[in-house]
Amino acid sequence: MAPPTLSTPTIPFSEPPYLMGLPSPYYNESHYRWQKACREFISTQFADVLSWEASGSVPSTLFQNFAKANMLIPALPFPLPIKQLKEAGIHELLGGLKIEEFDAFHRLIYGDEMLRSGLSGPPASITTGVNFAIPPLYSYASPSLQQKYLPGLFRGEITSCLAITEPDAGSDVANITTVAKKSECGKFYIVTGQKKWITNGVWAEYATMAVRTGGPGPAGLSLLWVPLAENEGKGLERRRIYISGGSTSGTAFLDLDEVKVPVENLIGVEGMGMKYIMNNFNAERLSVAIGATRTARVALASAVEYVMKREAFGKPLMEQAVVRHRLAKCGVMLESQWAWIEQVMYQIGVLGKKAGDRELGGVTAMVKANSGMVLNECAQCAVLLFGGKGLTKSGEGETVEHILREVVVTRIPGGAEDVLLDLGVRQLVKIYKTKTAELEAKRGSKL
Template sequence: MSSKSFPIPFSEPPYLSGLPSPYYKPTHLTFQKKCRAFLEEHFLPNALEWERIETVPDHAYDTFVKANMILPNLPAPLPVDWLKRLEIYDIMGVKVEEWDYTHTGIYIDEMARSGLAGPGSSMTAGMAFGVPPVIKFGSKELHERFLPDALTGKTKWCIAITEPDAGSDVANISTTAVKSKDEKHYIINGTKKWITNGFWADYAAMAVRTGKTGSGAAGLSMVVCPLKGYKGVNMRRLKVGGQVTGGTTFIELDDVQIPVENLIGSEGMGMRYIMTNFNHERLTIAVGVTRQARVALSTAVEYCLKREAFGKPLMDQPVVRHRLAKAGAELETMQAWSDQFVYQMTHLPKAEADIKLGGLTALAKAKAGMVFATCAETAILLFGGNGYTRSGQGELIEKIYREVPGSRIPGGSEDILLDLAVRQLVKNYRSAIKTMERPSGDSKL
């Protein structure tokens, strides 16, 4: 994607293009170099081939686990006490207690340099989205049972929320978890659809309805549900347009019996847990697809420098430069917001970040998908027939283009997130105004 002496235009974010940045400390720069070296040896050269065969081999996952390179998918700060208890003290030289969201952002960005989301999500989506609810909201007993194997990669996880009739409308989830007569077990019935990584997962952090039908968000809970090989669980892979190696799965749950101790947190608090978890998911999507957009656009630049038409390189055509410029402006604008956002996540306390950045996280994820669409469309139009062909020099662009919907729908579809972002911003504004207008000494008791 770039020359060792000078990068191809748009191929690297500014801080890796020789430009100063206020966001990256020496520890971040050191980690970036080690992370890139690891991925260029063990991941990037094979990502396209893995997407072709629709599966990431087990040895790749094992290599990541041995290097602790599955853990960067967790929200920062990391669960330091648990990691040290498991004798995990650093990730590529960064002490686990010094890990912050900027390190996480670097990792996600580097993983997406293949231009493809599938191979990375095949190995990392479970740790990113399935394990965090257990860490954040699970009981000590739940931690003891599940975290040792989860954090060391011995078990694979997924997040199971979406259903055939309940995607972004989370409050409409219909999968039920009813207590047995002796109240020692939950009996789960229902279906989950479009579950990334589900096909290979041992466990799911699953959204279920423990309240009565029609109780909406108030009736939702989260549980740890065993999957692979468990009685009453049937799973099959779904063929989707892109990110094929992500293992998108349809899950049927027929009288699946789990201990009541598998409840995550408290009954009826599921919506809160889900929404909190979404913030991390949406941020990681925004960072990853920004890099995918960068891969698409810089690949198009490289192609236009060598491809000739009408007696000269495409790059000498003003209309081509104009199209690249418009997409490049969108890309670098998104990159600046992404860097700023990760910095804010790094420096705000978790509770404050959830309030102040929740709506903006939704907006950033939605905008990143739009930018990705612009850059991918630019690339495929400039590649022409080569970009529309599933093999040859345009194969990567063809695959990237098919992945655009996979960034604009999962994690909350685009239109839902745009609305959510403004509603959350207005809610925060009105709350702040009410606080300012409250008479001195007034109390909400």
């Protein structure tokens, strides 16, 4: 499939440059075919997202529709776990794309298309558990735990969530207080504590959960694969939390009182939980950044389209210099953010996960933080230009009104903005010092 041509009329800022006929070094024919397949499928599935958000729930069939089309798999971080997927009988994705051909830009396209409605709730309702809860399982769990659960998770037969955050420990992961103690018989971990703001936690059957198996600080943390559904009413209680935006994402409060978890459900090694969590955060933050950038695009493009036809003071709003200035300022931020994301995806594709986690952890944190700031500017610009229509939950401005309410849903989860900006710089300085020390050591060995 050939890319769009420059002669195709497109609302300014409504699509990434590669879909507006502009040349790009990143995308090939496979990417354009994948983008077309994603858009056709996702647009059909998400046709009624605004009404879903209003009601607070998505159709019960939505998750299974994605599962049947193997469209849960692209929600996994790049690179895909090829071996485990094939063992589960999954060899290709929508449109015949072979899983071994799936690269960083196929993942980018999927994330971008999933948020094309401008609403984060419906996509989050089906992909958050896949994106965040499953990777630690196939990366660190024992072969027996993987064989027992991964096939069902990949095929959408089992639902999951990531349970890290607590009422008093959000970005401060090292101070998690949920405790997991070994039973006297040694066959179980007895888990007691609370988890809060857990996306998909309302309906998830299992949780990848951060628990304290040792002393204070990061060295005492571990990850457990905790059965939720089978423990409900047996020490586990959960209730729904309604947040500013993304009401369909199934955010929950989990209260655990001496919940029994088989010791075989330990993910990896005791005391290594902090490392596993931080490695998992890189993909989570990048995923959020991709979606937030597309949401910003939806808001800004909606504003451009509106001011081109809306007349005030005897002429279209687009002829007002102050309006063009607002749009230009946001456009600069938006396209710079998108170019940064493309750059990081390219670097991940070349470096691979291990080197990518090491070299790009700080950058990824900053990319995610900046995505929230860009979204905030674009959403506020759109609402201001829509005027009174941007304040209403129905009619012409309902999408931008909803997007503005979702801004904080981007800026807080996955690490609060200020924390991530600080983390990004600290990581870059750490890399610099480490490489400087290595270089000095090499020089010293030659003396």
